[in-house]
Amino acid sequence: MPSRDFSRAFKTTMAATIRVKLFARYAEFVGTDEATVTVASPAKVGDVVARVRALPGGKDIPERPLVAVNLRQARWDAPVSAGDEIALLPPMSGG
């Protein structure tokens, strides 16, 4: 009987708990400045945003907001791990 490798299947069923910071109008939409979401691991920025948009009020956040990972703007397909600091950023208006 051939040996079976479960590592791949196991990986896709692992879940990561991610804390997401929300600012300005996005915080007002969801009613909090920090949300916790669970995503299948390995996850990408887009997966986290989809979870946040599924929260009550989250639909008002655009489908593709600016996102920061660990204090830097990140691409949509950037990887996200538990422990990363994720933030959804409304259009910026400093200065």
Add this chain to the structure above:
Amino acid sequence: MYLTRDPISPGRLIAEVAAPHCGATCVFLGTVRDGPKDGGVTGIEYSAYEEMATAEFDRILGEARKQWPDCRVAVRHRLGLVPTEEASIGIAAAAPHRGEAFAACRYVIEEVKQRLPIWKKELRADGTATWVDPQGRPAMVGPESQR
């Protein structure tokens, strides 16, 4: 050190960049405006992702130092309620000659506008408050505004 809830002192910024090798100092102040089309703005409430704003300021000033190595730059961004006419941002850039001083100062404010995670909410005399979008127009709050 870049973010403050107190009024910005241009004199202090100038003192921070002063150096014997610098013969030109350029100062930029961004102030809260209530123009004819702004609808009675009494102040702007500034909020920030403070840790990222600090990291972004570090990066922007690092880039300026790389482009103009002899230039010295100091910057403050104010948070909280800033009344009309008061400064929300102050930048001082000192360099041996005016060309670099103007260029570095301009670089910092333009990058701030693009990259700094800071948001403003305009407060009006009629009691309304509106988030401002990056083009400077008030943004409607709600799904219609996201298209």
